Amino acid sequence: xxxxxxxxxxxxxxxxxxxxxxxxxxxxxxxxxxxxxxxxxxxxxxxxxxxxxxxxxxxxxxxxxxxxxxxxxxxxxxxxxxxxxxxxxxxxxxxxxxxxxxxxxxxxxxxxxxxxxxxxxxxxxxxxxxxxxxxxxxxxxxxxxxxxxxxxxxxxxxxxxxxxxxxxxxxxxxxxxxxxxxxxxxxxxxxxxxxxxxxxxxxxxxxxxxxxxxxxxxxxxxxxxxxxxxxxxxxxxxxxxxxxxxxxxxxxxxxxxxxxxxxxxxxxxxxxxxxxxxxxxxxxxxxxxxxxxxxxxxxxxxxxxxxxxxxxxxxxxxxxxxxxxxxxxxxxxxxxxxxxxxxxxxxxxxxxxx
Ligand code: MRU
Numbered sequence: 001x002x003x004x005x006x007x008x009x010x011x012x013x014x015x016x017x018x019x020x021x022x023x024x025x026x027x028x029x030x031x032x033x034x035x036x037x038x039x040x041x042x043x044x045x046x047x048x049x050x051x052x053x054x055x056x057x058x059x060x061x062x063x064x065x066x067x068x069x070x071x072x073x074x075x076x077x078x079x080x081x082x083x084x085x086x087x088x089x090x091x092x093x094x095x096x097x098x099x100x101x102x103x104x105x106x107x108x109x110x111x112x113x114x115x116x117x118x119x120x121x122x123x124x125x126x127x128x129x130x131x132x133x134x135x136x137x138x139x140x141x142x143x144x145x146x147x148x149x150x151x152x153x154x155x156x157x158x159x160x161x162x163x164x165x166x167x168x169x170x171x172x173x174x175x176x177x178x179x180x181x182x183x184x185x186x187x188x189x190x191x192x193x194x195x196x197x198x199x200x201x202x203x204x205x206x207x208x209x210x211x212x213x214x215x216x217x218x219x220x221x222x223x224x225x226x227x228x229x230x231x232x233x234x235x236x237x238x239x240x241x242x243x244x245x246x247x248x249x250x251x252x253x254x255x256x257x258x259x260x261x262x263x264x265x266x267x268x269x270x271x272x273x274x275x276x277x278x279x280x281x282x283x284x285x286x287x288x289x290x291x292x293x294x295x296x297x298x299x300x301x302x303x304x305x306x307x308x309x310x311x312x313x314x315x316x317x318x319x320x321x322x323x324x325x326x327x328x329x330x331x332x333x334x335x336x337x338x339x340x341x342x343x344x345x346x347x348x349x350x351x352x353x354x
């Protein structure tokens with residue numbers, strides 16, 4: 001297998017293009033997809049070539065930097081450039097509804113562009129500033145994930161076994177990872193940690209991506225079918241469940257990959273701590289509870305098809321929500337870049353993520 005530099009180069013800027021590890025092709029092929037237009041980047045986000053809440057935010061940041069540069073080739077006046085940029089911002093915001101990091105990054109670069117225009121900066125100056133800002137989104141994400149990893153690893157004893165769901169690793173972020181970042185940080189602290197990775201139907205982010213990147217970093221990983229989690233917990237083989245998040249509401253309810261909520265129920269049933277690891281860019285203070293989080297419904301064909309063949313008879317229906325919401329009372333702690341936050345979440349999250 002190809003050993004990658006770590007943190008992984010998941011999303012980068014190269015020669016006026018946004019360059020992504022194409023996660024649809026892993027683990028069979030490690031290739032990069034080059035997006036030279038905002039439309040091609042939106043397609044990549046929709047197809048999950050780039051995925052995971054923080055990585056989507058990073059990609060969107062570079063997407064807006066790209067948008068500005070492309071608009072400069074078509075428009076001679078700054079108002080025309082800004083109008084094209086705002087259209088691209090809308091197109092990017094329509095790609096996936098649940099991960100708040102997308103909207104966080106779009107707002108960050110979008111309002112920066114508006115301010116710079118209002119202050120009379122030239123189009124060339126704004127192009128530079130937007131790229132610097134997009135790179136800052138990436139660099140800050142890596143720093144936040146490293147920091148939350150160091151806080152989170154203190155929850156794990158040496159030789160602990162962690163169960164995780166979907167992929168909340170380097171591939172889902174700027175390169176370091178949230179839930180899996182905690183495991184990487186434990187390793188950096190000299191601990192030996194092993195991981196059970198839920199395969200994560202229907203798109204197998206756990207078996208394809210989490211297992212791949214843990215193996216890449218020399219960490220023992222065992223893939224289980226999603227339905228095996230109860231048995232493995234009942235046998236006392238799991239010391240902690242750690243997942244990532246796509247959006248954390250003000251009260252600590254967490255939207256994450258479909259199948260996270262049942263894991264939290266199981267962890268509570270078996271007395272296993274259930275942790276969520278996420279950076280501040282995933283916190284949405286404006287969303288009061290999990291009931292207010294928009295859950296992406298994906299194409300049923302992802303359920304109907306498996307391994308290139310049909311998994312269901314022709315003519316039956318399939319329901320394919322990409323995420324579910326775990327109520328805050330099932331969450332033992334939320335691991336942030338500022339430390340480990342315990343209930344009551346409404347008060348305590350507001351203190352760390354002001
Ligand atoms: O549909 P995906 O693959 O983008 O879903 C990703 C997840 O649910 C992750 O757990 C979440 O984004 C956290 S990533 C650090």
